Structure formats: C-alpha cells, structure tokens
Amino acid sequence: MEINTHNAEILLSAANKSHYPQDELPEIALAGRSNVGKSSFINTMLNRKNLARTSGKPGKTQLLNFFNIDDKMRFVDVPGYGYARVSKKEREKWGRMIEEYLTTRENLRAVVSLVDLRHDPSADDVQMYEFLKYYEIPVIIVATKADKIPRGKWNKHESAIKKKLNFDPSDDFILFSSVTKAGMDQAWDAILEKI
Numbered sequence: 720m721e722i723n724t725h726n727a728e729i730l731l732s733a734a735n736k737s738h739y740p741q742d743e744l745p746e747i748a749l750a751g752r753s754n755v756g757k758s759s760f761i762n763t764m765l766n767r768k769n770l771a772r773t774s775g776k777p778g779k780t781q782l783l784n785f786f787n788i789d790d791k792m793r794f795v796d797v798p799g800y801g802y803a804r805v806s807k808k809e810r811e812k813w814g815r816m817i818e819e820y821l822t823t824r825e826n827l828r829a830v831v832s833l834v835d836l837r838h839d840p841s842a843d844d845v846q847m848y849e850f851l852k853y854y855e856i857p858v859i860i861v862a863t864k865a866d867k868i869p870r871g872k873w874n875k876h877e878s879a880i881k882k883k884l885n886f887d888p889s890d891d892f893i894l895f896s897s898v899t900k901a902g903m904d905q906a907w908d909a910i911l912e913k914i
C-alpha cells in the first residue's frame with residue numbers, strides 16, 4: 720500500500736468505544752510507560768515536529784488519541800502507564816479504557832510496545848507484553864533512545880530486554896531513536912506488513 724506519511728493529522732480523542740471512528744481503516748496502537756518516547760516516535764514516524772505533544776503533564780485526564788494517516792490507516796496513542804502519582808481510581812479507569820480498546824477493536828492490527836533501550840523493562844512493560852500475547856495481538860517491540868547507548872552495547876541491552884520480557888522471537892524487535900531516526904524504516908516496514 721502506498722501511504723503518504725507526511726499527510727497526517729490528529730483526528731479525535733476518545734474515552735470509550737462510542738467515540739471511536741466508525742470505519743474499517745487499520746489501526747496501529749502505541750503503548751508504553753510515560754516518558755518512554757511515544758510522542759517522539761509518532762512525530763518521527765510522521766515527519767512532524769509536534770504533531771503528538773511531547774512530555775504531556777502527568778496525571779491529567781488521558782484519552783486515546785487517533786491520528787489519521789493519509790486516510791489509509793491510523794495511529795492510536797494510548798496514554799502512558801507508570802505514573803507514580805495517579806490515584807488507584809484513575810489507574811482503574813485507565814485500565815478499563817485500554818482493555819476495552821485492545822480487546823474489542825476490530826480495526827486493531829498490531830500494538831507497537833515501546834520500551835527504553837537503556838533499562839530493563841518495568842513490571843508494567845512486562846505486564847503489557849504478557850497481556851498482548853495472551854490476547855494474541857501482534858506486537859512490535861520498539862526499544863527507544865538507542866542514541867543514548869553506544870552501538871557496541873546495543874546487543875547486550877537488546878538481549879537483557881528480551882530475556883526480561885520472555886520475548887517471542889516471532890515478534891518484531893526494533894532499535895529506535897527519534898534523534899537519529901535509526902530504526903524508522905524498519906518500523907514502517909513492520910507496521911505496513913501488519914495492516
């Protein structure tokens with residue numbers, strides 16, 4: 720499929736099913752803990768400086784953000800997990816919103832699950848991966864901030880992450896940097912293969 724990735728815009732924000740777009744366009748959801756580089760990933764992939772806001776304020780009401788890409792597909796930005804400061808009630812609300820989207824959305828083709836290449840995955844990262852595997856949702860692991868690790872150490876960090884996640888080798892694993900754009904073409908290839 721030919722997609723003009725420069726032709727992208729925010730379409731709508733949704734709290735639940737009744738607000739989702741009503742059509743058949745394929746969707747790729749982006750998940751990851753806050754600050755992992757999710758907004759930067761979206762901006763980099765869509766050649767934009769500030770389409771997805773970077774470093775949004777923690778704790779504010781968070782919604783699913785749908786981005787229209789050339790009227791052919793969408794990115795769905797899932798609010799980041801792992802804010803220490805949100806209440807139990809907010810966390811539960813967040814959980815229900817994500818679960819509803821991930822388990823019932825027919826348009827969903829794959830989830831890009833972002834982790835920080837520098838660190839071992841958090842308990843939340845592991846839980847998200849296990850959740851996606853359990854529901855048999857195709858996963859693309861994107862390890863962000865690769866520019867902050869010398870290339871000679873990429874393998875070591877990749878192996879540590881895979882081990883902690885109990886990574887399924889049939890999933891994609893991509894080293895990515897929104898600073899150098901390393902991994903961008905690979906990420907697009909993986910995404911286009913899923914839609």
Ligand SMILES: Nc1nc2c(ncn2[C@@H]2O[C@H](COP(=O)(O)OP(=O)(O)O)[C@@H](O)[C@H]2O)c(=O)[nH]1
Binds near residue numbers: 751754756758
């Ligand atoms: N060096 C480097 N910094 C990054 C990268 N991706 C994101 N950041 C920085 O990490 C912080 C959080 O990024 P953001 O995209 O807002 O994360 P989000 O909360 O997951 O949406 C910001 O200061 C970004 O500039 C990357 O690939 N390399």
Ligand SMILES: [Mg+2]
Binds near residue numbers: 773774
């Ligand atoms: Mg963000």
